[in-house]
Every structure is written in C-alpha cells, then in structure tokens.
Amino acid sequence: MNNILLQNQVIINLSISFLTLLLLFGASIFGVYIYKNWDFNSTSNFQYNLEKKAYLIVLILFFALVVKIITLPYFAFTIDSLSDIVHGAMCAAGVVNANEYGYVLITLKLFIIFFVGSWLVINKIDIASINYPHIKTKLLFAFFIFLAVLCEFILEILYFTNISTETPVQCCSVIYGVSGNSDPLPFGIDTKTLLIVFYAILILSLSANLQKNPIFSFVASMMYLYFGYYALVYFFGTYIYQLPTHICPFCMLQKEYYFIGYILWGSLFLGTFFGIVNLILKTLIGQIIKRYFFYSTIFNTIFAIICTLYVVTYYIINGVFL
Amino acid sequence: MIRLTNLYKIYNQSLQNEFVALKNINLHIKDKECVVLKGVSGSGKSTLLSIIGGMNKPTSGEALIENKAIAKLPDLHLSNFRAKSIGFVFQSFHLIENLSVYDNVTVPLIPHQKDTEQITQMVNNALQIIKIDHKKNDLAKNLSGGEKQRVAIARALVNNPNIILLDEPTANLDIANSQNLITILQDLKQLGKTVVIATHDTIFDDLDFVDKIVHIQNGEIVE
Numbered sequence A: 001m002n003n004i005l006l007q008n009q010v011i012i013n014l015s016i017s018f019l020t021l022l023l024l025f026g027a028s029i030f031g032v033y034i035y036k037n038w039d040f041n042s043t044s045n046f047q048y049n050l051e052k053k054a055y056l057i058v059l060i061l062f063f064a065l066v067v068k069i070i071t072l073p074y075f076a077f078t079i080d081s082l083s084d085i086v087h088g089a090m091c092a093a094g095v096v097n098a099n100e101y102g103y104v105l106i107t108l109k110l111f112i113i114f115f116v117g118s119w120l121v122i123n124k125i126d127i128a129s130i131n132y133p134h135i136k137t138k139l140l141f142a143f144f145i146f147l148a149v150l151c152e153f154i155l156e157i158l159y160f161t162n163i164s165t166e167t168p169v170q171c172c173s174v175i176y177g178v179s180g181n182s183d184p185l186p187f188g189i190d191t192k193t194l195l196i197v198f199y200a201i202l203i204l205s206l207s208a209n210l211q212k213n214p215i216f217s218f219v220a221s222m223m224y225l226y227f228g229y230y231a232l233v234y235f236f237g238t239y240i241y242q243l244p245t246h247i248c249p250f251c252m253l254q255k256e257y258y259f260i261g262y263i264l265w266g267s268l269f270l271g272t273f274f275g276i277v278n279l280i281l282k283t284l285i286g287q288i289i290k291r292y293f294f295y296s297t298i299f300n301t302i303f304a305i306i307c308t309l310y311v312v313t314y315y316i317i318n319g320v321f322l
Numbered sequence B: 001m002i003r004l005t006n007l008y009k010i011y012n013q014s015l016q017n018e019f020v021a022l023k024n025i026n027l028h029i030k031d032k033e034c035v036v037l038k039g040v041s042g043s044g045k046s047t048l049l050s051i052i053g054g055m056n057k058p059t060s061g062e063a064l065i066e067n068k069a070i071a072k073l074p075d076l077h078l079s080n081f082r083a084k085s086i087g088f089v090f091q092s093f094h095l096i097e098n099l100s101v102y103d104n105v106t107v108p109l110i111p112h113q114k115d116t117e118q119i120t121q122m123v124n125n126a127l128q129i130i131k132i133d134h135k136k137n138d139l140a141k142n143l144s145g146g147e148k149q150r151v152a153i154a155r156a157l158v159n160n161p162n163i164i165l166l167d168e169p170t171a172n173l174d175i176a177n178s179q180n181l182i183t184i185l186q187d188l189k190q191l192g193k194t195v196v197i198a199t200h201d202t203i204f205d206d207l208d209f210v211d212k213i214v215h216i217q218n219g220e221i222v223e
Helices: A008-037 A044-085 A092-096 A103-127 A135-161 A191-211 A214-241 A260-285 A291-318 B045-052 B075-086 B100-112 B117-131 B146-156 B177-188
Strands: B003-011 B019-029 B034-038 B060-065 B086-089 B163-167 B194-199 B212-217 B220-222
Touching: A008 A044, A008 A135, A044 A092, A044 A103, A044 A135, A044 A260, A092 A103, A103 A135, A103 A260, A103 B034, A135 A260, A135 B034, A135 B100, A191 A214, A191 A260, A191 A291, A214 A260, A214 A291, A260 A291, B003 B177, B019 B045, B019 B220, B034 B045, B045 B060, B045 B163, B045 B194, B075 B100, B075 B194, B086 B146, B100 B146, B146 B177, B177 B194
Parallel strands: B034 B194, B034 B212, B086 B163, B163 B194
Antiparallel strands: B003 B019, B003 B060, B212 B220
16 A cells, blocks of 8 residues: 555545545535525425524534635645655655646645635625525535535545655755746746735735725735745745745745744735635625725735745844845 | 414424424414413423424424514524513523522623623612512522522513513412412513413413413414
C-alpha cells in the first residue's frame, strides 16, 4: 500500500472527508425531496412532518459544512507534514506539486469554502425568519455543494493515492523561483508594478466596501485575492523568510515562521469572502448584509498591514530592502 | 385571540401504539375571555393546552395564537413567543425547590436581559398581585401546596403575558385553597388576561366570570 495512505493525518483527512460526504449525501437527497414537496402555507400532517425533517436536515448540513471549514487548515497542515516523507519536498509546495491533482484540489477546496460560507450565511438569515423564506434556495444550494464536495473527495483520493514517496519532487525554490517553470508574475509585470497594483487594489476594495456596492466589492475582492496571492508569495513572503530567493506560499505555515501563514492566508480569504458574499446573497436571496462590507475591509486591511509590517521591520532592523 | 382550526394530534403516528389525542378541534377564544376545558383524564385537554401554549405541535391543522401560527414557528421564534405571550401553570407546579419564592418567579425573566431594578419591580409586582409577597424569601420546598400554586401563578404572570394557561390547577389543592385560586383567577380576568383552564374539577362549573366551558371527550369537542 502507498505509504502516504498510512499517515495518520491522511487517514484523518480522508475519514473526515468521507464522513462529511456521507452526511451531505443523505442530507442533500432528503433536501431535494423537501425542496420538491415544500408548501409552507399548508397545515397538513405531511407539511408538518416535512418541517420537522427540514429542521434535522438543515442541522446535519450545518454540521457537515462547518466541519468542511474546520478541516481546510488541517488539510494544509497535513500536506505540510507529508513533506517529511516525500523525496525532495521541504514544505507543502513540493507535496502539492507531487502530482497533477494537487493544485486543482486546493483551488476546488477554496471555492467550496466560499460556497460553504455563503450557505451558512443564507442559513443564518433563513432560521432567523419566521417562515423559512429561503429554505428552497439553501437546499438546492446544498445539493450543489454536495456535488462539489463529491468532486473534491474523488480528487482527494486521486491526489493522495498518486503521491510517490520514492520519486523526487520539485519544491518551492524550483517551482516558484526564477528557474521554475511556472509564470513568475501575472501579465509579465515586475515586482515593483505588482506592489503598486496590490496597494491600488487594496484602496479600490476599501472604497468598494465603503460604497457598499455588491458588484463593485465582488470584483475588487476577487482582484485583491488574485494580486494579494502574488504579492504575498513573490514579494512579502521573501521578507517573512528573510531570503530573496525563498519564494513559497506554504513555508510560512510552518513553525519556523510562527505559523504566520495561517493568519495571512486566513485574513486574505476572509476578506475576500466577506467582499464577495453579498453579491452571492443578492443573486440567491435578493438581500445583502451591510456589515460584511465592513468585515471585508477589516480583514483586507489586516492582511495588508501584516504584510507591510514585515517589510518595514526588515528595513528598520537591516537598513536595506531585500 | 386563540383560534384552532381542524386540529389533530396523533402520538406515535403510524406505529402500533398510535394514539389520537385530538380529533378535528375547532375552537375560538376571544381576548380577555376565561374558558374552561373540561374533560376526564386522558380526554386530550392537557394536550390541547400544551398546543395552545406552544409546547407541543399539532399533527395537522392550524393553531393561531395572537395572530401567529405557532405550529409553524421555528423553535427560536416559538420560544420567544412563549416567553412573551404565554404564562403556563403546571399541574405539579414545577418550582425549583431549593430556590426562594423570589428566585423562582425571576426565572422566566432571565433570558430577557433586563436590569436588576426592572427585574425586582416585575417580580414584586407579580408577587403582590398573587398576594404571596410576604413569602418571597422562603424556599419553595418549605411552602404549602396552595402557596406553591400561588408562586407558580406569579411565575406565569411575571412577564405580563396576555394568555394564562392552567393545567389541572386544583388537582393538588384542598377546597379552601381551590376557593382562593378561583379568586386569583377572577383577578386575572379583571387584569384583562385571557385565561384557559384545563380541568375535570366541578368547582369551575358555575362561576360567573367563566365565559365558556368546552367539554372534551376522547379528543373531540362535544356540545
């Protein structure tokens, strides 16, 4: 058997993924049944039973989806810990790059988290109302999430079963470095331009959130996520590692860097989520939650401040930039 | 206003021990009315009372209390509604024996996050209406049956609900205390409360302030 599948973290990850998939499967099937038969105005025995079932189904969905959120950082921790047994890997970058499924899986996980977050918000609005106004939307949305989680589970199996512990892999310095085969920066821009764009988009996103415009905020947040990723990996990351040649999105998750990666990626993803969720809410249920614009502002600002502080601190201590 | 339409309650539905507790109940109780639900043990009157009180849901049919379809309310809203609009006096009182009278009456106010001064005022007011304020520092376990009954009514009143429901209120009382209870019920009616009493006691048969007596037999309202 593949050594990878015998690792405790992998077993835990796959077990949790399987159990949450099972819960989502059961809940989604019943959810579709409830969706088809729901008639809130009816006072029949059938409808009352449906309401009882809906309560349980929504509770199961809530539990399973919260577990999905909690297991995302654990997945990051797992792939990072696998670097000990994968040849050539010094951090999660090498492990993710061990086969063609790694990056697809991470990207899908990220999208699923955004969907899950949106579902939880819709659920919160729905259960706070007296007549379950969004129950059909959230059950249908849950079914869609279930399909995405099913794809994620298949990808996870393919990913973990195709990691070789014998074939050496390329790690961060090669993947992201100047000798790497990936495009270093988007649109062929240089680091200086990237920084200007990053701070400009930060201002754009803050202004979008201030205007409380869901479309504007969605676009600005997605741009902030995109350029924030590149700025963190290709510029700010080098100040975290204090080495201009060390370019990696994953090493900062390690103990040596005080797990700062969890805070940085967490704030970037949360800022993005709160920036985009209002457009999703407006599209699905026709309402927005204005305070989420404020949350987006807070998390985006935290991300930018921590990143900038690394650069400023380095300059104060060493008197030069990298 | 309480309006029940085509109400059914079936316990253990579709099981071998299925029991139909309420059958096609149609009942309208106006605001400030005092209504007695009369029937022998097992006739369904307590089930009916618990549905009106939002502690039980019907199997089918509509229960409209103060213009709210309470059987349809999600749990959170139902709890809030119950806390604000319904006062329930249980047959066996359900007081917390090791707490004082004052503390027992305070319990329904805890979720409302009122300040201490407001709580003191509301509790003292309820205790005065029921005329049990002289016992407010006594432990519940040291009270007589009649006094416990009064505390239970004060606790039901403390939130100033519009509807007071009493389940077999005289079951644990002697005749003297039952007469006292009737005086209290009369006071409640004068305060403008809608009072619904589920009982099998004949003491409620000829009372001036009772607007309607509803006879329940085998889960059905009988004329």
